[in-house]
Amino acid sequence: MGATGLLEAQLRNWRRELHRYPELSGQEVQTTSRLKTWLAEYNIESSSWGLTTGLVADIGAGQPIIALRADIDALPIHEQIDQAFTSSQNGVMHACGHDLHTSTILGAAILLKSRESELKGTVRIIFQPAEETYRGAYEVLNAGILDDVSAIFGFHNVPELPLGTFATRAGAFYANVDRFKITINGKGGHAGRPHETRDPVIVASQLIQAVQTISSRSINNLETCVVSITQIHGGTTWNVIPETVELEGTVRTHAPEIRIAVEQQLRQIVQGIALSHSVEILVDWENGPAALINTPQWATFSKKVAADQGYRIEDVPLYLIGEDFGAYLEKIPGAFVSIGSGSPFGLHHPKYQPNESLIFPAAQYFATLAIQALESIA
Incomplete structure (x- = not known):
């Protein structure tokens, strides 16, 4: 197995470990510890930046700074799937796919670290707590983590979209x-x-x-x-x-x-x-969270990078669910995107079971997106 295959397997294993040991919003202590350890294995330094839970890592140096965000918390739901990595925490489950998001952005960080000398600035990796309670984004903002950031990107897996599909929109997106x-x-x-x-x-x-x-x-x-x-x-x-x-x-x-x-x-x-x-x-x-309003420039940019990476681009309707990423976009430009996870059950369902095959391609996508975004600003 080559380096690519090894990393893909590692990301899948990390996702399964996160899935087996989920933690509720504001309680992501062990999740944060795991992330710090995993990043250190690839010589990526990280810091709490004053957050109680959650983690931040910078790759590269200098301005401009592009941020990639993953959410890390789970939900108070009892999992109804019998698998080797079923949640060990009774009544707590990664039923929204934040374990997928976290492992994806971990992969992007590792890929970016391997090309650190080429970066035209800094990529700030944010592992955000408490998205489900809509507090985490505000904690990140209050800590000053985005004060010098030029643009921010994030994503959510969408069970209704097939694997390999990508969608976003300029302007209003989430409610x-x-x-x-x-x-x-x-x-x-x-x-x-x-x-x-x-x-x-x-x-x-x-x-x-x-x-x-x-x-x-x-x-x-x-x-x-x-x-x-x-x-x-x-x-x-x-x-x-x-x-x-x-x-x-x-x-x-x-x-x-x-x-x-x-x-x-x-x-x-x-x-x-x-x-x-x-x-x-x-x-x-x-x-609650403000409407998520994508910056048109970055929504178009993110879609073009996705098409170049081989994603099938689909039109996406307005969503009526919430996402605290909107708090970031009130302060700085950026874009939030959807990536298909092909689950027969939807988000927040006890039988939600997304396709893990989305993780590595999405990691490659976000690494490429960050590199190209830095180049477009520099």
């Missing part, structure tokens, strides 16, 4: 992801004497219907807008009207102004319904 909780405080009482109560269940039912008009009647239908109420909690038994009902849900948009408009409209609806029913309704709104 703003916001979360809301609505608490209705009414007056409880006997279910047989509802006139003596201010029934929060009735209020909740009206609120659910009214909230659906935001996307259908308040927002231009040509704009992306999804409002979903996904949880309802209230009551303890069949013959008592409760004091309180809680609703939770999510809003997905792409345009910043639509994101703001939806929150304003939701609060206005809540205020009107609360007044009409003489109840108190509290809204807790939590902004």
Whole structure:
């Protein structure tokens, strides 16, 4: 087996070790230790840069600096696949493929190290914690890791895309992801004497219907807008009207102004319904990751490099899932791309099983992308 085959096998083995020992967001202590050890085996120095978990390594020297990012955390999901490297952590699984992303960018780092003398600047490798909780990107930014970086690139495997396919788009790609909780405080009482109560269940039912008009009647239908109420909690038994009902849900948009408009409209609806029913309704709104908006120049550039590397290029729709990489693109230029992993089950599924064959070609792609990006800036 040649050097290429050995590295490909090594990356696959590393992915399987990461898969067997997954760690949740912010708890990636052993993952970080493994990465540091593996990088050192190839004479790549790394540092925490002040992060509690996660790792950063620079390859090359001087300006400009191009960054490659991989996410390293797992999900609180119990794996339902019986294989030699099934998760050993009960209720924790790499069900989103961050183990694939990590091994891919490890491979890119090793390939770049072998050509370090040729680099027209520096490639900064970022192994980011806590993507699933949308905190990790902000931790990286707050640590100053991107302060002197000219552009950043990252990717996500996509089970719905066949192996060997590549997709990205200029401009908006992944969505703003916001979360809301609505608490209705009414007056409880006997279910047989509802006139003596201010029934929060009735209020909740009206609120659910009214909230659906935001996307259908308040927002231009040509704009992306999804409002979903996904949880309802209230009551303890069949013959008592409760004091309180809680609703939770999510809003997905792409345009910043639509994101703001939806929150304003939701609060206005809540205020009107609360007044009409003489109840108190509290809204807790939590902004999640911002929409991921690719820099057109770098999206086009990344697609061209992929085509040159032999990927089949496909058109990609807007995604309504979230990705904290968008926080980076609010600060500096760059591009996020999709690479097909051909899994029969999708992301966050307990039987998700991506094709490992994507790892080495993707590592070669990102090494080439970084080299060419440096050359285009220098």
